[in-house]
Amino acid sequence: MAPTKPSGITQMVTRMRAAANPRATVNPSKAVAENNSLVNKKRKAETVLTSDNKKRSALGDLTNANSKLQDAKKAAKAAKVSSLTNSTNLARPQLSRPSTKALTLNVVKEDVKVPEQIDSEATIYFSPENAKPKRKLPPNVEDFDSECGTDPFQTPQYAQDIFLYFKQRELKFIPRRYMDQQTELTCDMRAVLVDWLVEVQESFELNHETLYSAVRLVDLYLSHTTVNKENLQLVGTTAMLISSKFEERCPPCVDDFLYICDDAYTRRDLIKMEMSVLKAVDFDIGLPLSYSFLRRYARVSKASMETLTLARFILETSLMEYDLINVKDSLMAASALMMAFQMQNSGEWTPTLEYYSSFTKAELRETTCRLHAMLIKLQSKNLKTIRNKYSHKVFYEVAKIALPAEMEF
Structure with missing residues (x-):
């Protein structure tokens, strides 16, 4: 039986099997030609890789294929930077370490006079820097402020000036006689109000300055505003509230003042009257008392x-x-x-x-x-x-x- 000639399909399958199996025997000339055609189709970077490069496993080495080229460029760039750094270091002057040898100083001894012990309070309040020139007092007048030089609470340097300033300001706060314009108030009503304010001052244990300031605020407000007799106690309570805020360290609260009025007024009434009193005195409550x-x-x-x-x-x-x-x-x-x-x-x-x-x-x-x-x-x-x-x-x-x-x- 004569052998049949292999068809074209059979020859193609045979060549593909041969290419897949490297151990198969193939024609050397054909293998070289096919290899050259595949090389031309590969990326240029792969031709640089040597045979000792390992293959990448799945999710393992994820480096770039041409990483070695990039590493070479980085190395060249780092070499330039290091050369610049070395040149800079050469230009920088060399600093020598400080000597640990003890210094020898020629000390010239001087005679220093130790001052006598001085009272600290007298030094603070009557030092040459802050001492004021003494006033020229008339004959037979004692220098009271100098006698209180060690008492800081009496401010002996400024006490006389402070009270001279008070005497100038007191003219501003003298109320005018206002009973003629008050249609419902009388002098006896005012006296009853002041008597009650003294009782409030004793009940809350307030300072006496608070009482005097409150009475003066009442007179100043009544000399500007007409008030009916139902609100006279509200004016007095509000004046005491304002004075307490100004004079006391721990003033009573609004509810305390409402309580002493037997809740005859509301919080809104008291706060509204407070605004009215402060506006009447132009918010100036530093009264000379x-x-x-x-x-x-x-x-x-x-x-x-x-x-x-x-x-x-x-x-x-x-x-x-x-x-x-x-x-x-x-x-x-x-x-x-x-x-x-x-x-x-x-x-x-x-x-x-x-x-x-x-x-x-x-x-x-x-x-x-x-x-x-x-x-x-x-x-x-x-x-x-x-x-x-x-x-x-x-x-x-x-x-x-x-x-x-x-x-x-």
Whole structure:
């Protein structure tokens, strides 16, 4: 049987099997030709790879095929940078290490005088840097502020200037007589309100400055605004609230003031009245108070605590007197102290007091007589809060001291 000639399909299958099986025997010339055709179709980067490159496994080595070319470029670039760095280091001056050898200093001894021990408080408040030139005092006038040089709370360098400033400002806060324009209020209603404010001050244990400031705010507001008698207590409560915020470290809250009014007013009423009072005084509540002047004059005169308390009783009682609202606070304080001197025979109006208060004894006569008449008149009234307050032993029972028939000058 003659052998059949393989067809074209059979030859193609045979060549494909031979290409897949490298162990198969193939024609060397044909294998070289086929290999050359495949090389031309491969990427150029693969021809550079050597035979020792490992094959990439799945999710294993994910490096780029031409990574070695890129590594070569990076190495060349790094070489340039290192050469620049080396050149920079060569240009930088070499710093030598500091010597550990001990330095030898030629010390010249000088005679230093050690100052004597000085009082620290005197150094702080009367050092040459902050000392003010002393005032030239008139004859027979004691330098009270210099005697208090070690007491920082009395600010001896500025005390006289402060009270001179107060005397200038007190003219701004003198209320005018307002009862003629108040259609529903009377002087007795005002006295009842002040008597109640003293009770509030004692109940809350507030400072005396708070009471004096509140009464002055009431007078200033009533001299600007017409108020009906139903809101008079609201004005007084609001004035005490404002003064507490200004004078106290821990002022009572709004609910406390509403409580003492027996809840006759609401929180909204109190806050609204507060805004109205502050607008009336142009938000200026740094009032010069007669109580502050009295303390200053009592210290200057070196009055006893009992004499000062008696003057405080007279001055606090004057808060209820409507006819005295337009008297200057400094004059009122000096007159109250003058009256206390005469009631106790404990002092005179000395040249020192005349200098620091700027009032002569003759200038105090009229106001002192008015205070005397006020105390006699109030003995017959039912307003006893201030009298009962100063009848206590804590206040030396000064309210029980008998009034003289008349004042002597």
